Amino acid sequence: MRPIRFLLPGTTGRFRCGGLLVELQTARLTAQLVPTEVVTYRQREADHPFLDDLLARESTPGKTLWIVSWGFDVPGQLRRLRGRPVAYHAHSSGYGFSLPPGVPVLAVSRNTLGYWGDRAPRNPLFLVPNALQPKWLERGNRAAPLGCGRPIDVLVQQRKSSRYVLQHLVPALRRRGLRVEVQSGWVDDLVDLFNSAAVVLYDSADYWRGRGVSEGFGLPPLEALACGCVVFSSLNHALADSLDPGVVGHQIGCGTLENDLERIQAAVADPQAWLPPPARLSSLLEACSEPVLQERWHTALEAIDAHWSHLLLEGATPLRSSPLLALRIDQWRRRFWTMWRSLN
Known part of the structure; x- marks a missing residue:
């Protein structure tokens, strides 16, 4: 080659x-x-x-x-x-x-x-x-019992996140007593950070709509899944490739703020019930391996x-x-002949 x-x-x-x-x-x-x-x-x-x-x-x-x-x-x-x-x-x-x-x-x-x-x-x-970088598959903490020893209930990365998440959902989750971290600065070890969270929120639909182009590949939710996190995400563009809603991940901004609050709080209380089936997750991550x-x-x-x-x-x-133009002309021609035959 x-x-x-x-x-x-x-x-x-x-x-x-x-x-x-x-x-x-x-x-x-x-x-x-x-x-x-x-x-x-x-x-x-x-x-x-x-x-x-x-x-x-x-x-x-x-x-x-x-x-x-x-x-x-x-x-x-x-x-x-x-x-x-x-x-x-x-x-x-x-x-x-x-x-x-x-x-x-x-x-x-x-x-x-x-x-x-x-x-x-x-x-x-x-x-x-x-491909996911090998560190996510090698060091992602998918086997540890969730809800035990994870200091962050809900993790949000500020970049690309929506106003809805930052200005409405995060304050409401904190009022319910959840430990929410909004990560905005440089992090030396993102694997370590994701391993510390029970739930990760990712909502990029508004970000990409404002720029007029699409979410190209949507790796952050996959990285979170590789670390054993429950993922609530928008389903725009490439995110729909892997995030089967209700199975692999869960839709964020799903109808009402109250619905989001109840589902996220339930996921923090019992992450195992909200994670994808192990075989499904294993297959998904293997397909993203180098x-x-x-x-x-x-x-x-x-x-x-x-x-x-x-x-x-x-x-x-x-x-x-x-x-x-040629396709349009063909379409108009077919419509014309259809109308002509119906009249004769």
Whole structure:
């Protein structure tokens, strides 16, 4: 298979975020399959090559597969890489751009897969969810008896959390005597923090709606489940991939504040009754493990390599999606003939 280059704006400072950490983790996984390197395009860094330098000295099409992922930058990156093997590692959906024919999509969730299955149905599509870091599976305290020795009744991470949770639900839970911690600053060991909580609340629907894009992969609820926590979460976008409400997790903001208070208080009192069935949780976490996801990447990369060989070496023509106008005309034509036949 072709060597891989993950294209990122930078790896330090203002570029540090969940999406960056996931790309770096994925690069580490694929490096065990094929030669892999990280390339930056905004910030020059001593440890990584810079896009401008590589394009200046390497002729098209080149020998590597480029992986682009950075949201609104993707259309510009695809233009710069035209004629070279490239694939889009799609985290969030909703950015509004279209993909050129033939560009494969590596979707991190079924929500994102469905989005591109609608917008680019003739492009090669793959599902490669993001992996949990091994520390969550190795150190997550799923076996300890819940409700005994966990100092936090309810844990909330302030970032991405809704006004409803922070301004209404949290104060109401505290008035009922529950020990609620709102984590806002830097935490050296998140596994330790989640292991200390009986219930975790995650409500990102408002956060992502305000930004106009989707929850790309929703790892925090999975991390909480890996630590034996009961999870109350919104079900927007990728969160619906894994959080079967009432089975694996529980909907937050479910109808009324009183309903939330009663269910969360009951979960704190008897967490075991609110946790997912052990076999279901074990299957879910295994599906998110690095070995399983590495195998998914191997399968996808083999198919993408063959796809680009068809295009670049054999001169095949990529399939194109039908233009929206043509689809509308077909629909109007069918309606016209249906009406004409009913009148005659």
